[in-house]
Amino acid sequence: MNTTLIRIDNLGFGYRKKTPLFSQFNLDIPTGEIIGLLGKNGTGKSTLLYLICGLLRPKQGTITMQGTDVKKRLPLTLSETYLVPEEFNLPNVSMKQFVKLNAGFYPRFSQEILSACLQDFDLNMDIHLGELSMGQKKKAYLCFALATNTALLLMDEPTNGLDIPSKSQFRKAIASGMTDEKTVIVSTHQVKDIDRLLDHVIIIEGTDILLNQPVKTITEKLYFCEQGMNEPTDGALYIQPSVAGNSLILPNTYGEESPLNLEVLFNAMLAEHEKIQTLFNR
Numbered sequence: 690m691n692t693t694l695i696r697i698d699n700l701g702f703g704y705r706k707k708t709p710l711f712s713q714f715n716l717d718i719p720t721g722e723i724i725g726l727l728g729k730n731g732t733g734k735s736t737l738l739y740l741i742c743g744l745l746r747p748k749q750g751t752i753t754m755q756g757t758d759v760k761k762r763l764p765l766t767l768s769e770t771y772l773v774p775e776e777f778n779l780p781n782v783s784m785k786q787f788v789k790l791n792a793g794f795y796p797r798f799s800q801e802i803l804s805a806c807l808q809d810f811d812l813n814m815d816i817h818l819g820e821l822s823m824g825q826k827k828k829a830y831l832c833f834a835l836a837t838n839t840a841l842l843l844m845d846e847p848t849n850g851l852d853i854p855s856k857s858q859f860r861k862a863i864a865s866g867m868t869d870e871k872t873v874i875v876s877t878h879q880v881k882d883i884d885r886l887l888d889h890v891i892i893i894e895g896t897d898i899l900l901n902q903p904v905k906t907i908t909e910k911l912y913f914c915e916q917g918m919n920e921p922t923d924g925a926l927y928i929q930p931s932v933a934g935n936s937l938i939l940p941n942t943y944g945e946e947s948p949l950n951l952e953v954l955f956n957a958m959l960a961e962h963e964k965i966q967t968l969f970n971r
């Protein structure tokens with residue numbers, strides 16, 4: 690049974706008083722899972738990540754990490770949290786210098802993980818961070834983030850800017866670094882890059898949580914399949930036209946396992962939230 694790493698309790702937050710982004714928002718984030726955080730543009734995914742790591746402060750409510758209020762930004766939580774933002778600048782130094790300056794903040798920093806990850810991405814410790822392409826910068830930053838070995842790793846659109854081979858290297862690096870003590874939250878629109886990686890899916894829409902379920906429960910309750918143009922779609926909970934015909938979500942009546950199709954699930958939860966939610970409540 691997973692324990693809760695992050696507890697968001699009655700969160701209220703908005704950049705402007707008149708337009709609250711989160712209001713009475715509650716969410717428990719379990720330990721030991723790779724979690725996909727999905728939502729339409731502007732729903733507040735990045736904001737939620739910044740609130741979770743204490744870079745933004747709630748107007749109401751609390752966010753705690755194993756009981757400690759993250760907005761206090763105590764060493765206890767800061768040394769166990771690492772954020773990879775969507776956009777960032779790296780200092781004009783070598784990777785070696787960057788590690789020398791920053792690794793000390795993270796008690797379980799692993800030089801082995803860093804070296805292995807850099808090698809997988811065709812980089813090394815001698816690279817100069819100021820002289821890298823955007824995609825290479827992202828890879829170098831992801832390698833450092835994984836090497837921090839923090840209990841919580843937050844990633845905002847981590848695969849943006851990565852080339853095709855690097856996307857699978859990224860999945861491999863995340864999966865191989867996972868332990869029961871680590872939690873990774875990935876906010877992304879690049880659902881195809883991560884759907885085989887996830888243990889848990891959270892979909893937010895405004896202040897509502899449309900879905901907050903382990904992938905195991907999702908695939909126990911829902912059956913994802915592809916149908917040809919003229920094949921029947923009777924009983925489908927959701928139908929999305931695809932190149933070959935239709936992508937379907939059906940109730941998983943026969944208990945058969947099917948691979949999660951995150952794109953179709955996301956669209957289904959936006960269009961047919963209540964219909965699908967009732968299946969999870971049974």
Ligand SMILES: Nc1ncnc2c1ncn2[C@@H]1O[C@H](COP(=O)(O)OP(=O)(O)OP(=O)(O)O)[C@@H](O)[C@H]1O
Pocket residue numbers: 704705710728729730731732733734735736737
């Ligand atoms: N610094 C800021 N000042 C004022 N408003 C902001 C600021 N940052 C974000 N917002 C607004 O808050 C809302 C949520 O933004 P946020 O970046 O958290 O959404 P998101 O779900 O991550 O979006 P996307 O999928 O487009 O990256 C948006 O309407 C955005 O315009």
